[in-house]
Amino acid sequence: MRNKVVDKTWAISQIPDGATIMCGGFGLSGAPLELIDELYRQGQKNLVIISNNIGEPGVGLGRLLENGQIRKVIGSYFTSNRTVGEFYLAGKLEVELIPQGSFAEAIRAGGAGIGGFYTKASAGTLLSKDKETKIIDGELYVLQYPLKADFALICAHKADRYGNLVYYKTARNFNPVMATAAKTVIVEVDEIVEPGDLDPENIVTPHLYVDYIVKREVPRWKTQKS
Amino acid sequence: MEDPKVLIARRAAQELKSGDIVNLGIGIPTLVVDFLPEDLHVFIHTENGMLGVGPTPEGDADPDLINAGKLPITEQIGCSFFSSADSFAMIRGGHIDVAILGSLQVDGKGRVANWSVPGQAILGVGGAMDLLVGAKRVIVTMNHTTRDGQPKIVETCTYPLTAERPVDLIITELAVFAVERDGLVLKELMPGATLEEVRAKTGAKFVSEIG
Numbered sequence: 240m241r242n243k244v245v246d247k248t249w250a251i252s253q254i255p256d257g258a259t260i261m262c263g264g265f266g267l268s269g270a271p272l273e274l275i276d277e278l279y280r281q282g283q284k285n286l287v288i289i290s291n292n293i294g295e296p297g298v299g300l301g302r303l304l305e306n307g308q309i310r311k312v313i314g315s316y317f318t319s320n321r322t323v324g325e326f327y328l329a330g331k332l333e334v335e336l337i338p339q340g341s342f343a344e345a346i347r348a349g350g351a352g353i354g355g356f357y358t359k360a361s362a363g364t365l366l367s368k369d370k371e372t373k374i375i376d377g378e379l380y381v382l383q384y385p386l387k388a389d390f391a392l393i394c395a396h397k398a399d400r401y402g403n404l405v406y407y408k409t410a411r412n413f414n415p416v417m418a419t420a421a422k423t424v425i426v427e428v429d430e431i432v433e434p435g436d437l438d439p440e441n442i443v444t445p446h447l448y449v450d451y452i453v454k455r456e457v458p459r460w461k462t463q464k465s
Numbered sequence: 466m467e468d469p470k471v472l473i474a475r476r477a478a479q480e481l482k483s484g485d486i487v488n489l490g491i492g493i494p495t496l497v498v499d500f501l502p503e504d505l506h507v508f509i510h511t512e513n514g515m516l517g518v519g520p521t522p523e524g525d526a527d528p529d530l531i532n533a534g535k536l537p538i539t540e541q542i543g544c545s546f547f548s549s550a551d552s553f554a555m556i557r558g559g560h561i562d563v564a565i566l567g568s569l570q571v572d573g574k575g576r577v578a579n580w581s582v583p584g585q586a587i588l589g590v591g592g593a594m595d596l597l598v599g600a601k602r603v604i605v606t607m608n609h610t611t612r613d614g615q616p617k618i619v620e621t622c623t624y625p626l627t628a629e630r631p632v633d634l635i636i637t638e639l640a641v642f643a644v645e646r647d648g649l650v651l652k653e654l655m656p657g658a659t660l661e662e663v664r665a666k667t668g669a670k671f672v673s674e675i676g
Contacts, residue, residue, distance in 0.1 A: 265513040265549070266535040268528060291549070316589040319535070324586020334588055339512060340553030340595030347550040358557060359598035365581070365625040366590060379629075408546055410529040412514050415548040443548075459529065 243402050247453045250425045251277040254390055257310075258283065261346065261391040261417040262290040262300060266319065269410035270299050271394040271427040273455050278392075279303055287311045289346070289388055291339065291413055293323050304332070313386065315339035336366060341383045343416060349385035350419025350448075357382055391421035394459075395444065398428045399435070402449030403442045410459075411443070418448040425451045429458040469638035472655060473606045475500045476636050477565055480604055481507050485562040488512065488596060491534040492567035493606040498538070508541070510561060512592040514552045517544025533592065556592065557599040564600035566593060566632070568607050570622045573669035575631030575644030577605060578624035590627075597628035609637035609666050616668030618642070618649070639663050642671060651675055 251274060254260065260278075264270025275294075279302045286303070291314045294301035301320050303309050311333035317323035326332035337345065338360040348356055357380035361367040371382040393414040396407035404426060406414060418424050431454050474496035481487055481501070488510045489495045498509050499520050509518035511532045518532060519539035526537030555561060568579040577597070580590040597603060610616055618635065635642040640663045641653035649671035651663065660675055 266531070268513075268531050268535070316591040318587050318589030321586050324588050327588060328584075328586060336588055336590055338590050338594035339549070339592040340557055340599075343549040343553050358595075360557065360594040361590075361628075362598070363629040364594065364627065366594070406546070408527065408530045408540075409511070409513050409515050411546055411548055413549045416550045 240401075243449065244400060244431060244452045244454070247274055247277045247427070250274070250451045250453050251281055253423065254278065254283050256283050257285045258389045259287040259289065261386075261388040261393075261421055262288060263391070263393040263412065263414035263417050264290065264292070264299070265409065265412040266292055267295065267299055269394050269406075269412045269414055270294065271392045271425075272299050273457075274392045274425060274427050274453065275299050275303065279306060279308070282306070282308065284308050285310045287313070289313045289386055291315050291342065293317055293320050295320055296322050311335065313337065313342075315342045337383070338366070342386070343413060345383050345386040346413065346416045346420045349387040350416060353385060355382055355384045386420060388421040389423065391417040391424045393417050393424065393426050395426050395428050397430045397432055397437065398426060398449070398452045399432050399437050399446070400452075401434050402426070402446035402452060403434070403437055404428070404444035404449065405437055405441055406443055407459075415444050418444045423450050424448055425453060427453045427455055429455055469608060470496060471500070472638050473636050476641065476655065477604055477606050478502065478505070480634065481505060481563060483507065486510055486516070486560065488556065488561045488564040488600060489518075489533065490564070490566040490593065490596070491591065494565040494567055495532050495534045495536060497565055497606075510552075510555065511538070512549070512552055512556065514547050514549055515544060516547075517541040519544075553592065553595050556595045559599055559601065561596070561600045563602045563604060564596040565604045565606055566596060568605045569617065570624055571605055571607075571618050571632070571635055572622045572626075573620045573648050575633075575635070575649065576622070576629065577627050577632060578622040579627050581625050583624070593627050597630050597632075603630075603632040604634045604636060605632050606636045609639040616666055619668035620670065639666065648672070
């Protein structure tokens with residue numbers, strides 16, 4: 240059995256320039272902030288980031304953007320980090336905006352071997368003007384292709400050494416689907432336990448999806464809960 | 466005078482029935498959870514993966530227990546957590562009884578525009594397009610006019626539409642409009658508002674059932 244527990248410097252050094260990377264999180268909740276900070280420190284460039292948001296100014300993916308490491312972002316809501324809009328309007332960043340539900344399902348499809356799906360979300364709007372459509376049961380649907388990545392950087396609460404994962408409250412968000420849709424999955428966790436310590440009924444992400452486990456240096460509940 | 470946002474949230478809460486599954490969007494909608502009548506038992510769904518959102522916490526907040534607006538919330542007894550993919554399957558799949566959304570503009574047919582302002586750094590569709598195609602009933606809560614006094618209810622939206630599907634009800638600090646087959650119908654004036662003021666500050670045609 241291969242050892243999946245590694246340090247973050249080694250894990251992030253596997254990522255080359257130009258990689259496509261999924262990052263979990265809804266805002267900063269559930270974002271793998273220690274892995275992202277390590278990516279900032281190592282300075283890989285020309286990255287395509289698939290993430291619902293792009294952090295906040297000076298925090299998380301926001302730092303990578305300001306540091307000129309990101310070429311393109313794919314997600315649903317970038318209004319909360321004005322830097323994304325400024326870079327976009329200045330021609331320094333490509334932006335692909337997808338309705339949040341289509342975004343989540345595209346990642347699910349990417350991980351589940353589904354070649355795409357039709358959804359009513361965005362039908363008839365400017366956002367879907369270049370997408371294929373189909374009338375199903377008399378209603379207009381839009382074709383959404385799957386999303387996949389070279390790497391997924393995700394955040395969970397606990398992992399066992401096999402890589403089974405459980406999450407914490409609304410920090411779960413996109414992390415379980417992103418765990419399924421990338422060639423290499425690196426998870427950052429508060430705590431690593433032995434196989435058998437997690438109740439099998441409660442495991443959300445089974446270990447076959449997870450390649451590397453990094454224990455946070457500072458547990459989230461210590462940094463975030465004052 | 467009461468904060469207009471509170472006035473709107475309180476009025477929106479009155480539209481809910483016990484047992485309803487209710488999704489709250491960013492802005493005024495997320496305030497609704499704090500103004501639910503005591504005898505009303507609804508289940509608040511938040512797009513980021515939770516059913517059973519309780520009121521805003523007093524004192525210590527958990528940064529990993531948040532709503533769509535990324536603001537702190539609490540757990541109602543019987544709540545559950547799930548992934549974003551599951552959350553939007555609930556939304557698109559028709560399992561949400563009522564969605565309450567904010568908007569930048571609403572047109573004379575009751576269609577909303579709330580995801581883009583051309584030329585500005587506003588790049589956020591979030592869950593609005595999914596909610597508009599999936600929720601059984603949609604209520605818009607918003608200020609009646611922009612900060613510089615321009616109507617937000619307009620004959621034709623100047624911003625791109627979020628969906629073809631019209632909403633069911635529009636609640637502002639001045640008025641409540643229902644969206645019916647032929648367009649907007651003024652159902653109610655909010656406390657302190659007059660019909661003249663509503664006419665002056667509304668950019669779309671409407672039928673009035675007032676006075």
